[in-house]
Amino acid sequence: MMKLFYEGGALFMGILTLVLIIILAWGIYHFIIGTKAKESKTDLIIHRLSYIKSFGFFAMITGILGQLIGMYVAFSYIAKVGDISKSLFFGGLKVSMIAPIYGIIIFLFSLLLWFVMDYILHRNKVS
Incomplete structure (x- = not known):
């Protein structure tokens, strides 16, 4: 998981994890208050x-932004180097998908948490 x-x-994975912690804290705090409130x-x-x-x-937008910035930097290096292998390119593309996937999972988790x-x-x- 740490890998x-x-x-x-x-940087972006840290920001996303911080947002996940904020979602959990915010939700639990207000849920407890809501169950005891008048x-x-x-x-x-x-x-x-x-x-x-x-x-x-x-979180979802931050993950996508992390991917875009990473791809911009990668494309800049590719432009300097010139020709690279397909496996190197697609390996980098695979790695660039980690932050957006994490951001989307956090978004789906937040929707589920809010709904419940x-x-x-x-x-x-009502009761």
Whole structure:
């Protein structure tokens, strides 16, 4: 797992991991408050939980940005060197996909987390 972290680029993978930690902390904190809150404040808590989706979207875009910057740098080196082998090129392309895949997984996780928490809080609000 750590090998993928470093291959994906420590800077962008670190940012994505930080965003994942923020999503978890934000969600758990507001979910606990929402389960204990009075009915009048539940709407505010549910609204704040929707920020989880925004954090997840930020993670996805950050992963794509990491890939684009990495590919730009790689293409610059290829332009300087000239001819390279296909296996080297596609190996680099494979490595460039690590950060966007991680960002998309974080985005999907954030959507799932938001959906479950929103459902539970709405169900508690009605009953």
